[in-house]
Amino acid sequence: MAKSHSNTEEKIKEAARKLFVEKGFSNATTRDIAECAETNIALVNYYFRSKENLFQSVFQESFAQTFLPVARILNDDLPLEVKIYKFVDNITELLKRDPMLPIFVLSEMRGEHGAMCQTMQQAGAMEQSAGFQQQLDEEAAKGNIRPVDARQVETNLMALVLFPFLSMNILKMKHQLDDETFAQFVDERKKVVPETILAYLRNKG
Amino acid sequence: MAKSHSNTEEKIKEAARKLFVEKGFSNATTRDIAECAETNIALVNYYFRSKENLFQSVFQESFAQTFLPVARILNDDLPLEVKIYKFVDNITELLKRDPMLPIFVLSEMRGEHGAMCQTMQQAGAMEQSAGFQQQLDEEAAKGNIRPVDARQVETNLMALVLFPFLSMNILKMKHQLDDETFAQFVDERKKVVPETILAYLRNKG
DNA sequence: CTTAATATTAAGCAAACGTTTAAAAACAAA
DNA sequence: TTTGTTTTTAAACGTTTGCTTAATATTAAG
DSSP states (O other): OOOSSOHHHHHHHHHHHHHHHHHOTTTSOHHHHHHHTTSOHHHHHHHSSSHHHHHHHHHHHHHHHTHHHHHGGGGSSOOHHHHHHHHHHHHHHHHHHSTTHHHHHHHHTTTSSOTHHHHHHHTTTTOOOHHHHHHHHHHHHTTSSOOOOHHHHHHHHHHHHHHHHHTHHHHHHHHTOOHHHHHHHHHHHHHHHHHHHHHHHHSOO | OOOSSOHHHHHHHHHHHHHHHHHOTTTSOHHHHHHHTTSOHHHHHHHSSSHHHHHHHHHHHHHHHTHHHHHGGGGSSOOHHHHHHHHHHHHHHHHHHSTTHHHHHHHHTTTSSOTHHHHHHHTTTTOOOHHHHHHHHHHHHTTSSOOOOHHHHHHHHHHHHHHHHHTHHHHHHHHTOOHHHHHHHHHHHHHHHHHHHHHHHHOOO
16 A cells, blocks of 8 residues: 555645635636646546545645634633733734635635535634633623623634735735735734723723 | 617626625626526626626726725714714624625735726725824824824724624624624624724823 | 617537546555 | 556546627617
8 A cells, every 4th residue: 555645645735725725716726726736637636536625625624723723812721911912923923924814714704605614613613702701701800801792802803813914905005015014014913903902901981 | 879778787787796796706607697687698798898897897886886985984074083983883884784895805806916906996995094194193192092003093993894794604603693693793893893993092001 | 661770689609617537657565 | 577556647528617699689760
């Protein structure tokens, strides 16, 4: 028997990941992927049974390594302020390496029953935010912050961190940013975003 | 000469708008659009010369009527607090009517030179936020708020309002919301978002 | 009615799509 | 080498894509 993970199979996966994220599921063709992996079309369907199957394979794996670790930070056992700074910093650095990840995920989730739904659910990305809500309740009981809905705070955090990457092209156009100044803009938000979240929490009414 | 805007041409435009927003440019086929408009494929290319041309026509128009009016609110001559509440309220109501607009725009802007770039630029959506920056500077000089970068504040505002719609499907899954409770969640943000923005501005830290 | 412009239709084009086939090449174990 | 399995290739399959053609209706004016 040959080695279970041939070099070709891995090259196809990498090419698929790159092109799916870059152009979306339907705009990345099997021929694109084969060419990018320096093989031919038949091999894509030899190792993976279909384009759909390749898509699932690639991203179930890709997501367990990227989004999930940072998504869990909100349920970690850390002081509130530390947690928020860590969350923002970690996601920001992740996205600076992979800026098209957010627009890719949200694009594929379009149409109610997108291919990513199952993937995300079985990857455990849909955990309730009970732990985070409890921490916010405790802080509110201590009078450190106002009583808040954790879902709203969580939404705010994700929004403030992800949106600059989601709208990267528009931001670059509107404010005439190149890659360097965009990275600068995003780095500034490592302060702006936590301060925004904390200012809201500490503003007692 | 026949009337310049036949009923058929208008039906095609409406069908195209609906399907482009719903499924994106490349996932909405000419046959889809023709069927939805209750005509045939040839007529789509008779009135508009190509699918690309139809796309541009439809959305140049659609955007001048939706996004631009609310985008200009930030440059209106209004007190800061009033302006922010008005901005959030107007965009939120707009998006409750057209929830897929944000994900559509950002999806089509993927790939650096998406079809929307020219459209947005010639629609004037790329105006600099000089007026808003000046207002923030004046308020800071008066000591009402801290000195801030208007681009960051603008980004925060857009992020907090648009993101719930961008991630609508994920939010619904994660928190088990139906259409009604999602609308409720979004309505709560008409208070949460302005309070978040203002808490940051007024926090002189 | 005649005529010419406009609107609509059914049919078909070439190209690109995801996928399959059948044969060749490479490889490992006997 | 022989045998059997795995990997790779070139070619083609049937569909769907955006778009065009050529013929037919419809309309309005002279």
